[in-house]
Amino acid sequence: MRRFTHVSNLGQMIDIPDGLIAQHVRYGGEAGRAFVAGLPERAERFLEHWELRLDGPSMHGRCALVLPVLRADGTPAVLKLQDVDEETVGEPVALRAWDGDGAARLLDCDGATGTLLLERLDAGRLPADLPDTRAATLVVARLLARLTSVPAPAGLRRLADLAPRLLERASAVLARVPDPADRRLLADCAAAVREVADEPGDRLLHWDLHFENVLGADRAPWLAIDPKPLAGHPGFDLFPVLWNRFDADEVRWRFDAMTDVLALDRAAARAWTLGRVLQNSVWQLEEARTPLPAHLTIARRLLDRAPKPSPHIPRSA
Numbered sequence: 001m002r003r004f005t006h007v008s009n010l011g012q013m014i015d016i017p018d019g020l021i022a023q024h025v026r027y028g029g030e031a032g033r034a035f036v037a038g039l040p041e042r043a044e045r046f047l048e049h050w051e052l053r054l055d056g057p058s059m060h061g062r063c064a065l066v067l068p069v070l071r072a073d074g075t076p077a078v079l080k081l082q083d084v085d086e087e088t089v090g091e092p093v094a095l096r097a098w099d100g101d102g103a104a105r106l107l108d109c110d111g112a113t114g115t116l117l118l119e120r121l122d123a124g125r126l127p128a129d130l131p132d133t134r135a136a137t138l139v140v141a142r143l144l145a146r147l148t149s150v151p152a153p154a155g156l157r158r159l160a161d162l163a164p165r166l167l168e169r170a171s172a173v174l175a176r177v178p179d180p181a182d183r184r185l186l187a188d189c190a191a192a193v194r195e196v197a198d199e200p201g202d203r204l205l206h207w208d209l210h211f212e213n214v215l216g217a218d219r220a221p222w223l224a225i226d227p228k229p230l231a232g233h234p235g236f237d238l239f240p241v242l243w244n245r246f247d248a249d250e251v252r253w254r255f256d257a258m259t260d261v262l263a264l265d266r267a268a269a270r271a272w273t274l275g276r277v278l279q280n281s282v283w284q285l286e287e288a289r290t291p292l293p294a295h296l297t298i299a300r301r302l303l304d305r306a307p308k309p310s311p312h313i314p315r316s317a
């Protein structure tokens with residue numbers, strides 16, 4: 001994949017990283033190519049509109065181009081360029097609601113394009129780099145406790161709407177699971193969601209807070225980035241930490257630690273976490289893929305169905 005570099009009218013080099021191009025072409029096809037092709041013009045437009053100067057190499061996540069910039073007064077910031085979809089449309093709404101408490105601060109935004117001007121954090125300092133995953137888990141849990149303490153603003157996606165649709169989609173695809181034990185496991189995940197579906201919650205959820213969506217900062221040890229917000233039960237926010245840096249033997253410890261820090265009812269949190277397993281598995285099945293083994297392991301550990309070791313039977317002398 002060829003790297004794309006554009007020189008703006010201000011003489012600034014706008015570099016589009018190969019990894020971002022590959023992601024958009026792989027998942028978006030022609031629409032992805034069109035998005036990438038339009039990035040230089042969009043970047044140039046907002047560099048001029050917000051009087052920004054580039055201040056370092058381009059960065060990217062799964063879908064956004066992130067440019068380190070300086071504002072007119074010399075304040076460091078980042079310019080985030082992304083598509084507007086059902087997940088990203090609520091990002092500025094959530095960031096305004098949090099107002100910097102536990103998350104990067106929103107400095108400006110353009111609703112039509114989804115372009116954001118954000119407080120610059122330390123991209124070189126992440127909980128993902130902490131050698132102790134338990135310490136990293138607690139970092140995320142404490143942030144989640146702050147973020148989910150905020151009532152969700154009106155207009156965001158709602159777990160109250162998502163859960164019934166998820167159950168409908170699950171019923172249409174679970175027969176495709178080839179292994180009967182896995183099929184029963186996912187059916188039990190669906191049953192757990194049905195039990196809590198009438199109490200979907202109203203908190204402001206990040207939805208994707210894991211070890212790589214937290215960065216260090218000067219004004220706070222750690223702050224969250226890249227929310228895909230919705231209104232719902234905080235238990236629906238625990239799954240990313242169970243999957244990121246996956247360790248089957250740590251699933252229960254991480255889950256128990258997070259529910260303790262967030263002061264959640266463990267049964268309800270378990271049900272909503274099983275809902276995330278179901279959600280991810282349904283996505284896989286709808287794309288003619290099998291559910292990821294790590295996701296199924298998370299469900300088994302939370303349901304206490306981990307394989308038991310074979311007993312050691314000493315041989316006769």
